[in-house]
Amino acid sequence: MKTEAVMFDQYGGPEVLTRTDVELPAPGPGEVMLRVLAVAVNHLDADLRGGVSRMPLRLPHVLGREVVGVVEQVGPGVVDRRPGDRVLALPNTPCGTCDRCLSGLANLCARADMPGVTRWGGYARHAVVSAHGLLEIGDLDPVVAAATPISFGTAWRTLYSIGRLAPGDWVLAPGAAGGLGHAVVQLAKLGGARVVGLVGDPAKADFVSSLGADAVLSTREHDWPATAREITGGAGFDVIVEHIGGEVFEAALGTLAPTGRLIVGGGHAGEHPRLDLIQTFRNEYELRGSRSQRPDEIARVLDLVATGRLAPRVDVVLPLADAARAHQAMADRRVLGKQVITP
Numbered sequence: 001m002k003t004e005a006v007m008f009d010q011y012g013g014p015e016v017l018t019r020t021d022v023e024l025p026a027p028g029p030g031e032v033m034l035r036v037l038a039v040a041v042n043h044l045d046a047d048l049r050g051g052v053s054r055m056p057l058r059l060p061h062v063l064g065r066e067v068v069g070v071v072e073q074v075g076p077g078v079v080d081r082r083p084g085d086r087v088l089a090l091p092n093t094p095c096g097t098c099d100r101c102l103s104g105l106a107n108l109c110a111r112a113d114m115p116g117v118t119r120w121g122g123y124a125r126h127a128v129v130s131a132h133g134l135l136e137i138g139d140l141d142p143v144v145a146a147a148t149p150i151s152f153g154t155a156w157r158t159l160y161s162i163g164r165l166a167p168g169d170w171v172l173a174p175g176a177a178g179g180l181g182h183a184v185v186q187l188a189k190l191g192g193a194r195v196v197g198l199v200g201d202p203a204k205a206d207f208v209s210s211l212g213a214d215a216v217l218s219t220r221e222h223d224w225p226a227t228a229r230e231i232t233g234g235a236g237f238d239v240i241v242e243h244i245g246g247e248v249f250e251a252a253l254g255t256l257a258p259t260g261r262l263i264v265g266g267g268h269a270g271e272h273p274r275l276d277l278i279q280t281f282r283n284e285y286e287l288r289g290s291r292s293q294r295p296d297e298i299a300r301v302l303d304l305v306a307t308g309r310l311a312p313r314v315d316v317v318l319p320l321a322d323a324a325r326a327h328q329a330m331a332d333r334r335v336l337g338k339q340v341i342t343p
């Protein structure tokens with residue numbers, strides 16, 4: 001079947017994204033074809049497009065990790081889905097049978113089915129996805145549903161599954177105006193924590209305050225770590241969700257309370273920061289990584305969004321033809337919350 005997609009056949013800047021007609025195969029066993037209603041834009045999309053993601057792709061490729069759509073066709077053997085179902089495709093559908101999947105680490109499954117990475121994604125009018133990784137969205141706005149799984153699922157994983165966040169804890173949220181950061185602020189407040197948002201551009205502070213942050217600091221302020229520590233009454237932070245890297249990582253580490261948890265989920269600003277070992281062991285800091293999300297973590301945040309307790313903020317909704325514009329906005333750090341494409 002012919003459909004319209006944005007694809008790229010060489011790595012490069014946003015300009016390599018090209019709108020074109022592509023041939024989409026019919027859904028195979030265990031697959032469904034969706035008519036795409038909305039697809040969210042992610043930093044990983046830009047890394048994949050630029051060829052710096054350390055994930056192998058077969059070109060040409062269609063991006064799009066957070067896909068929401070209506071089932072149009074079901075493949076052989078699919079009995080629990082039917083045309084007309086409104087669903088969110090999981091960004092990572094675990095295989096369900098490997099050692100990691102069977103030991104509660106489905107987010108680390110090496111055989112995960114990943115729309116926009118291991119198969120063509122949702123920057124298209126139609127997408128074929130695994131029938132095993134679909135969550136019903138009911139009457140939830142598809143744009144809001146698409147803006148949920150990666151940001152809020154990751155925020156849940158870092159704050160609660162890994163960070164053991166408790167009411168009254170102090171949380172530092174670097175990159176607080178971005179997709180992940182804006183989810184961290186909201187989810188931490190929902191859990192009764194106190195949150196300091198950290199932004200680069202001070203013009204983003206009002207946005208972060210509107211999410212419920214108790215205070216917002218800019219990395220351009222002189223000695224922001226000292227101010228941050230003061231705000232916590234000198235105690236320091238219990239949990240830091242760090243995904244900036246470089247100098248922000250180095251400075252943030254020193255703002256942890258003894259036994260505090262710094263959880264890393266990215267590092268564009270410097271993937272090899274200096275780590276102060278003495279500070280780390282004398283304070284019994286915990287450093288952990290966090291990778292993607294388990295299906296149950298995404299189901300949980302989707303439910304919180306559907307019941308109005310979390311509100312993904314969508315900066316812009318764009319047509320398929322403007323995918324490159326969305327990527328440029330990310331490169332320019334102009335995005336507040338999420339960008340969503342409605343093909």
Ligand SMILES: [Zn+2]
Nearest residue numbers: 095098101109
């Ligand atoms: Zn697996």
